[in-house]
Amino acid sequence: MKADIAFGQYYEGNSFLHRLDPRWKILFVIFYIVIIFLAKNIFSFALLILSAIFLTLISRIPLRTILRGLRPLVFIIFFTAIINIFWLKGDTVLVDWWIIHIYLEGLINALLIVVRVVILVAGTSILLTYTTTPIALTDGLERLLSPLAKIHLPVHEFSMMMTIALRFIPTLVEETEKIMNAQKARGADFSTGSLVRRAKALIPILIPLFISAFRRAEELATAMECRCYTGGKGRTRMNILHSSWRDVAALLALCALCAGVVLLNIFAPGYALAL
Amino acid sequence: MAEITLENVTYVYGKGAPYEMRALDDVSLTFRAGEITGLIGHTGSGKSTLVQMLNGLLKPDSGRVLLDGKDIWEDPKQIQQIRFQVGLVMQYPEYQLFDETVEADIAFGPKNMGMDPEKIREAVKRAAQFTGLRPELLKKSPFDLSGGQKRRAALAGVMAMEPAVLVLDEPAAGLDPGGRREILGRIREYQQKSGANVIIVSHSMEDMALYCDRVLVMENGRLVMSGTPAQVFSRAEELIAVGLDVPQITRVARALRDAGVDIGLDIYTVKFAAHRLLSGREAHEG
Amino acid sequence: MDTGNNTAKESEKQMSTIMKAEHISYSYPGDEEDRPVEALRDVSFSVEEGEFVAILGHNGCGKSTLAKILCMILQPGEGKLYIDGEDMTRDDITEEDINKGRRKVGMVFQNPDNQLVATIVEEDVAFGPENLGLAPEKIRRRVDWALETVGMTKYARHATHRLSGGQKQRVAIAGAIAMRRKCIIFDESTAMLDPHGRKEVMDTISRLNREEGITVIHITHYMNEATMADRVLVMQGGGIIMEGKPTEVFSRAQELWDAGLDVPQTTELLWYVRQAGYDVALDIFDPAACAAEIARVLKGTAHGRDNT
Numbered sequence: 001m002k003a004d005i006a007f008g009q010y011y012e013g014n015s016f017l018h019r020l021d022p023r024w025k026i027l028f029v030i031f032y033i034v035i036i037f038l039a040k041n042i043f044s045f046a047l048l049i050l051s052a053i054f055l056t057l058i059s060r061i062p063l064r065t066i067l068r069g070l071r072p073l074v075f076i077i078f079f080t081a082i083i084n085i086f087w088l089k090g091d092t093v094l095v096d097w098w099i100i101h102i103y104l105e106g107l108i109n110a111l112l113i114v115v116r117v118v119i120l121v122a123g124t125s126i127l128l129t130y131t132t133t134p135i136a137l138t139d140g141l142e143r144l145l146s147p148l149a150k151i152h153l154p155v156h157e158f159s160m161m162m163t164i165a166l167r168f169i170p171t172l173v174e175e176t177e178k179i180m181n182a183q184k185a186r187g188a189d190f191s192t193g194s195l196v197r198r199a200k201a202l203i204p205i206l207i208p209l210f211i212s213a214f215r216r217a218e219e220l221a222t223a224m225e226c227r228c229y230t231g232g233k234g235r236t237r238m239n240i241l242h243s244s245w246r247d248v249a250a251l252l253a254l255c256a257l258c259a260g261v262v263l264l265n266i267f268a269p270g271y272a273l274a275l
Numbered sequence: 276m277a278e279i280t281l282e283n284v285t286y287v288y289g290k291g292a293p294y295e296m297r298a299l300d301d302v303s304l305t306f307r308a309g310e311i312t313g314l315i316g317h318t319g320s321g322k323s324t325l326v327q328m329l330n331g332l333l334k335p336d337s338g339r340v341l342l343d344g345k346d347i348w349e350d351p352k353q354i355q356q357i358r359f360q361v362g363l364v365m366q367y368p369e370y371q372l373f374d375e376t377v378e379a380d381i382a383f384g385p386k387n388m389g390m391d392p393e394k395i396r397e398a399v400k401r402a403a404q405f406t407g408l409r410p411e412l413l414k415k416s417p418f419d420l421s422g423g424q425k426r427r428a429a430l431a432g433v434m435a436m437e438p439a440v441l442v443l444d445e446p447a448a449g450l451d452p453g454g455r456r457e458i459l460g461r462i463r464e465y466q467q468k469s470g471a472n473v474i475i476v477s478h479s480m481e482d483m484a485l486y487c488d489r490v491l492v493m494e495n496g497r498l499v500m501s502g503t504p505a506q507v508f509s510r511a512e513e514l515i516a517v518g519l520d521v522p523q524i525t526r527v528a529r530a531l532r533d534a535g536v537d538i539g540l541d542i543y544t545v546k547f548a549a550h551r552l553l554s555g556r557e558a559h560e561g
Numbered sequence: 562m563d564t565g566n567n568t569a570k571e572s573e574k575q576m577s578t579i580m581k582a583e584h585i586s587y588s589y590p591g592d593e594e595d596r597p598v599e600a601l602r603d604v605s606f607s608v609e610e611g612e613f614v615a616i617l618g619h620n621g622c623g624k625s626t627l628a629k630i631l632c633m634i635l636q637p638g639e640g641k642l643y644i645d646g647e648d649m650t651r652d653d654i655t656e657e658d659i660n661k662g663r664r665k666v667g668m669v670f671q672n673p674d675n676q677l678v679a680t681i682v683e684e685d686v687a688f689g690p691e692n693l694g695l696a697p698e699k700i701r702r703r704v705d706w707a708l709e710t711v712g713m714t715k716y717a718r719h720a721t722h723r724l725s726g727g728q729k730q731r732v733a734i735a736g737a738i739a740m741r742r743k744c745i746i747f748d749e750s751t752a753m754l755d756p757h758g759r760k761e762v763m764d765t766i767s768r769l770n771r772e773e774g775i776t777v778i779h780i781t782h783y784m785n786e787a788t789m790a791d792r793v794l795v796m797q798g799g800g801i802i803m804e805g806k807p808t809e810v811f812s813r814a815q816e817l818w819d820a821g822l823d824v825p826q827t828t829e830l831l832w833y834v835r836q837a838g839y840d841v842a843l844d845i846f847d848p849a850a851c852a853a854e855i856a857r858v859l860k861g862t863a864h865g866r867d868n869t
Binding site: 010134137163166216219222223226229230235236237238240 | 632634656660663667668670672674675676677678679680681683684687688689690691692693694695696697700701704720721722736737740757847
């Protein structure tokens with residue numbers, strides 16, 4: 001209950017984004033990332049910000065949830081902003097005091113980079129992880145990669161591994177916490193002492209964890225066998241993926257966004273990103 | 276003497292989040308030395324949270340946890356010392372075994388305490404005796420033991436620290452009737468010999484009735500009942516109302532009264548019921 | 562249990578034997594120096610379609626090994642296992658034949674966490690039917706039916722790891738019945754649950770048996786769960802030492818105690834009463850009925866003795 005991790009944080013819903021075909025969604029995310037990196041000046045960035053707001057609105061995910069997902073990034077954002085503000089030189093001096101020189105260009109650059117990182121993370125997670133169940137995601141990936149099975153790459157096995165990993169991550173996180181508590185209760189100390197000492201202190205956690213993981217794996221394998229699992233051959237799926245008008249609409253919207261960004265880059269120069 | 280007192284302890288999970296949950300709500304109670312206290316409540320009643328308060332795995336949001344009158348969080352850096360005095364055996368403790376031999380695994384706690392090697396050997400031997408592990412098992416790998424032996428080895432690992440307070444979360448979970456009797460009997464024996472303050476958390480009303488001197492009942496993060504097993508189980512209706520069960524024999528005692536054979540309602544073991552039922556009868560006949 | 566159900570069961574019984582074990586023995590290979598460890602010795606029994614059979618025994622009596630043999634994870638060292646008349650232990654058995662057997666007999670394990678494959682409830686229930694290569698619409702219908710049957714429809718889109726232990730086991734049961742099996746083996750499926758979860762699972766099991774006519778083999782060490790069965794097999798030392806209706810088996814209290822098992826508290830109390838010289842039945846599991854029985858003899862005998 002406490003051990004919730006920001007990984008695979010699916011947000012239950014039935015919005016336009018939730019109903020997109022996961023195969024398309026994976027491609028859309030790649031497309032969206034490309035568009036984000038295409039944006040060069042404050043006008044095209046403004047368009048990007050609009051697109052991110054639009055995504056948030058149609059996903060029907062509370063803003064608070066999305067902002068909470070960004071929390072781990074605060075340090076990186078802060079750090080890149082500082083570097084850009086203090087180290088980038090330009091023509092318009094804003095502050096010139098002792099060894100500190102801050103230029104307008106540096107400030108804008110910092111701002112744009114921060115916006116880029118935020119949209120990159122928020123946009124991709126809204127488009128993909130918040131609105132797609134992990135299993136649909138691996139499913140989509142399996143089918144996108146299915147042509148590779150023809151050249152004998154284990155696509156199904158890979159996707160089954162992903163599915164099982166996703167299923168067991170919360171279980172193992174919980175288990176780690178339990179084992180840590182058990183060893184703490186026996187006086188184990190993970191937080192003081194030299195690096196070597198701390199590494200050694202992990203043994204009483206790692207060994208039981210590994211043994212338990214192996215036991216789980218064995219039991220799971222037996223259970224899967226009892227449920228007639230014999231690999232990918234002859235297996236069908238309950239949910240067949242099919243593209244709908246939504247996927248076409250989303251594709252068109254992304255193309256429009258891409259065109260908009262490129263046009264704004266060309267026809268509205270000025271205040272451009274230095275990197 | 277080791278008495279643990281909770282003073283107005285409150286603990287909230289996920290403060291501020293939508294799933295915020297008050298696991299403990301202004302709980303005040305005392306676990307007395309020299310007896311076995313049973314802590315009853317269904318899943319989510321707050322009893323597992325309470326257990327983790329006792330040795331400082333969790334820190335109360337408000338209120339105090341006192342060990343012999345001293346706040347265990349007085350000096351947070353010394354919390355490890357508290358954990359040596361308040362031994363905690365978690366649920367399914369066999370999953371914490373890790374060392375090469377059973378002996379080394381049992382010695383893990385005492386070693387962390389900084390005991391000298393001679394004393395550790397003694398403590399390991401005593402703990403193995405208390406839990407009924409034969410000496411030849413000590414040289415084996417803990418992973419080669421049977422399920423019941425593993426459970427006892429893990430229990431020995433905490434007993435070897437010779438804590439003044441021993442807390443056990445579902446020590447008999449998953450064991451068959453023989454295994455349950457064995458492990459609970461050993462815990463009771465340990466309590467009698469060491470005079471420790473023993474606290475057992477369990478779902479099993481039958482086990483609690485048999486092995487505890489006092490029973491506390493938790494519900495929705497609060498303490499709702501406490502007393503001897505006879506006192507608590509004679510309030511069967513209230514227990515059932517909070518979603519708990521009573522031993523089957525307690526139900527029989529009620530039905531017997533309704534059928535015109537009153538042997539009292541404070542019945543919680545079969546032997547005691549038989550005693551009341553039959554010795555009363557003989558007196559009547561004689 | 563009402564008579565209507567019993568007669569329905571009687572007619573099914575004549576239909577066929579779903580599972581038959583003949584003189585099954587099994588030994589685990591020991592280490593180089595150790596001798597092989599005998600786990601099962603000459604076990605024979607059969608289960609009729611629609612029956613609810615409980616297998617009782619303490620830890621290490623061989624019941625888990627038996628479960629593994631019944632769902633064909635282990636091949637018996639000696640003896641025969643027939644599923645629906647099909648010999649599953651013949652020498653030329655193929656992977657395909659075994660899978661055919663597994664379509665008829667499923668298993669629900671002890672640890673709820675280690676048998677769920679998918680992160681979402683309905684995806685997990687679909688796992689088995691998907692392996693059978695069914696058409697998507699058919700899988701969907703079976704999944705909906707299975708979830709409905711175990712009362713988990715409301716949780717279809719929930720994450721499996723957030724469910725309680727009892728709910729996880731119900732999902733596992735749904736996964737087993739979604740393959741339209743005739744028989745399900747429960748290998749201590751209630752051992753890791755709290756009393757509430759245990760009741761949830763037992764209610765589901767008995768409903769499956771009564772309403773869906775699914776054959777149930779329930780392996781457990783909880784006495785009160787065995788009282789719900791049509792027939793109880795008691796195992797000790799790798800063999801079956803008792804067999805009969807719950808009422809028959811539990812009247813033999815002393816033998817059960819000797820086998821390291823318990824009897825229901827009602828039976829235990831009646832046993833004490835009988836030891837004191839009163840003529841009472843031991844095969845009563847309901848507290849009220851138990852009290853009535855005691856009241857009957859105590860009042861009756863006291864009265865009778867007064868006369869002499």
